[in-house]
Amino acid sequence: MADGPFRGQKTSNCTSVSAFILQGFSVIPEMQTISAAIFLLIYIFSLLGNISVITAVTLDSHLHTPMYFFLKYLSFIDLCSTSTTLPRALFAAMAGSEVISLPACAAQLFVFVFCGATECFLITSMAYDRCLAIYQPLTYGSTMTQQLCYALVGVAWVSGLLYSSFHTANIFTLSFCDPLLEHFFCDLPPLVRLSCTDPHKHETVGFIVGGCVIMSCLVLTVLSYILIVATVLRIQSTQGRHKAFSTCSSHLITVILFYGTGSSTYMRPANGYSPLQGRLAAIFYSILTPTLNPIIYSMRNKDMKAALRKLYICGP
Template identity: 40%
Template structure:
């Protein structure tokens, strides 16, 4: 959205969840709690993996990157929302809104790519166990993460540049952040090309990785079925449960955000889906990956000195 003399905008109005003043302390306390849990949970996972030499393996390398990205993902929106509630203001600057869009798309894309890379890691570990250390070498792991950052940054740049072509006199966003779809819907200029870009690029960069995850797990299931012992099958499948849970949570909430109807009556459901996608998913990931993982629980105990 391009600000122009007299007709452009320099501020956006984030309508948030509720106009009721009595509910603001409750909303503030709830989201502050979820934000602190997200930051400390993911930070503990990141530091525990970094400090424990036993966890310096490809699987935990990717998990530490996912934890870092989840901290950044939720930090893109929640601190600004909490600041607005505390100052009783609903405004965000034009530059701040565009920055939010860029980093939201960036970190959402990184989550998507990292979950795909982790599925590939599980595929190699279970289907090619004898070649695992050779295939998943530090050079390849670093390259996969670098490619994830590069593709996510380019994707985010495309969407941000497309946003700059839009203009509008007044823009109220029925949301707690500058979520891409909501901002595009709120524009009074021609946004058809933006919609095409959002759905085509999201389809390619979302559908492609998801297809890769499905392919990896189809091979994993096939390999597990060939294992003769029940204990061997359980051990192989248990290494994938946490990742499958994170994938299901991420894609279900993401679909709720990007496939929600455009009419105003559905704005509440869209905001709810966005909260699940942007806040709840990053908050739950540390629990998903630590509750059933003895290595992570052991590293956490050693890190905090228990």
């Protein structure tokens, strides 16, 4: 390929790129406009859903409890996550400007990974909250204080920043020779595939760090639900068991969506990565899951539905 705006400094065995070309939602040009229109509607729906949850929890005093406190921050992270990837991809599809500079790509990757990691820690905190509420209801109020809630959110944010900083630095110390990024945003697996240097060491270190962090959160979440299930099964009344399970069902669905969609992409080596499968999986974990979370928590929660009715109908 001739030198152009995507070529940068020479390395020992290749010419590094200074910008990438995002392939978009589809390899078929005719599908780009249709895909952009669909994802624009989904993005608007995601914005409205997450902003509604944040506003309802903030304004309704009945929702000033730890469970909804964590939900508000989860919605904020989901809002940031979709806003990091979709607006740029939609602009590229509709305006035909697929070029993204190397610094902009690094910034997009940093924010997206930060949002994903922070959500992982928040989901773990929410599982711990539900576990305390069911397993130790008598001491729940004195244990899950406002200070502890803020501390858990703070740990999630700081951990997300550290995790994202590591992965961004780990990826962008590689050299890239091909500017064509077969994705609609800058994500880890497609970037690793573009490396013209051996990415094995970087990939192995990233896999170990990511696996340790994610598996630690998953194990803590699973242990929390083991205690929850064991406690609920000891409840004598059917109504009591149903009430206990109903407080966890929305969070459990979120856990399944989060780990189920993300693991298919991030827990496999780059040489087994398929661009088509990667785009399809990314649609689920970067677009649909953050969009569905407000629906999941609203449809299965009477207090949230009542707060949203008051918010939009201005009545009981």
